[in-house]
């Protein structure tokens with residue numbers, strides 16, 4: 001059973017890498033960020049969630065926990081969650097949800113990225129609205145070929161990126177500590193490396209595991 005959480009600051013590549021894991025091992029994926037942005041798009045302009053998402057702040061724990069619980073209830077088997085938990089409070093809540101539905105995590109993957117790399121990547125990043133993949137600016141999606149690509153609102157200024165990065169950094173040490181104690185022990189990946197090297201270091205974790213079962 002695979003129950004993976006992928007944590008890492010903005011620009012660490014958790015979206016792209018979790019999509020690849022989900023595709024390669026055929027498991028369900030939840031991107032909490034994408035789900036929140038979808039909710040914000042649907043919500044009215046004046047709504048709280050829309051304001052917070054568009055200026056790069058964290059969404060409320062209540063919104064986030066609801067999304068995660070709904071996803072886990074629907075996907076009883078293998079799963080990967082990216083962009084969650086982002087705080088100690090969310091981590092504790094995830095533990096609670098998992099206990100309620102009798103599930104366990106198998107891996108905590110931590111993508112460690114510097115602020116410089118994050119800013120450099122995110123100011124150039126575009127997302128495909130069809131398959132969710134992100135990549136440096138292209139007219140068409142490098143994955144599915146769709147021409148519905150655009151930049152995220154909270155990626156448009158260095159200040160917004162830096163704000164998100166700092167906010168995350170405040171919580172990340174606490175998360176690493178929490179999972180070091182309660183498990184699964186975090187596997188830290190150097191996410192400043194180029195994207196293919198990052199992917200190889202992630203992929204090898206599961207390859208080794210699958211080989212050990214055979």
Ligand SMILES: [Zn+2]
Nearest residue numbers: 128131141144
């Ligand atoms: Zn695409």
